[in-house]
Ligand SMILES: Nc1ncnc2c1ncn2[C@@H]1O[C@H](COP(=O)(O)OP(=O)(O)OP(=O)(O)O)[C@@H](O)[C@H]1O
């Protein structure tokens with residue numbers, strides 16, 4: 001009846017999970033930008049999307065970016081599912097940007113829940129280390145690993161937490177975001193205690209908020225300390241709520257920085273009025289501060305991870 005003793009798998013040195021326990025907070029946006037931020041600095045980076053919704057922030061599917069491996073498709077979460085099902089190493093899409101490989105998320109990731117639940121009855125909590133095992137053979141190739149995570153899915157959150165060294169928590173200021181943080185804190189503690197003693201909280205940030213609302217930020221900070229522990233560092237940089245440039249950049253499969261780089265050659269509103277361009281061709285000026293804030297937030301997150309003491 002007993003299963004084997006738990007084998008502890010040490011996560012890669014710089015593996016960060018972006019998780020909040022709540023949907024629509026900005027996890028996927030932040031995870032894609034964090035991965036692209038490291039890759040742009042010459043670090044070999046792997047983004048793993050443990051989420052059943054494929055936002056395709058980097059344009060892999062829609063714009064055919066990167067080199068897809070030969071054989072069956074790895075898009076739409078199928079590669080991630082197959083690696084865990086077959087107990088084989090992850091197979092990323094290569095060079096989605098220079099130095100950036102991606103294991104895409106998507107619908108098939110949702111099917112992992114049934115697989116893991118069925119295996120759980122025989123293999124016990126080892127199952128939660130499935131992703132950590134599939135990642136381990138690749139880890140020496142990468143300087144940085146970033147996990148995007150699924151909202152309101154304990155099993156998928158735990159899967160990523162078992163493979164990560166750090167958890168970074170973006171949050172919004174509403175009550176449901178705070179409740180989500182409570183969920184991720186619970187999963188964090190469970191995984192750390194039972195499977196991954198290397199796991200640490202790197203910090204938290206307020207995402208998609210008005211940067212000048214300092215009173216509100218202080219209230220959220222207090223909530224973060226209450227939910228995630230009094231030692232939790234809170235990033236001071238806030239990425240503002242700027243829906244139009246954020247949504248447009250995602251539609252084009254570009255990071256905020258890449259989209260901002262198109263400003264000088266962008267169509268203008270007078271081109272739209274003259275019928276020479278459509279509204280979709282106009283890059284909004286507000287992409288500039290958004291790109292800058294995201295860049296500064298990533299600089300800060302990187303510093304927080306470097307400061308966190310190694311276990
Ligand atoms: N700074 C921002 N301001 C306004 N909207 C943003 C900003 N950043 C991202 N968004 C938009 O907010 C929405 C939610 O973001 P995102 O998909 O990153 O959240 P998520 O936490 O990953 O959601 P889910 O839980 O559904 O996976 C998206 O439409 C995204 O384009």
Ligand SMILES: [Mg+2]
Nearest residue numbers: 027028051053
């Ligand atoms: Mg997401």
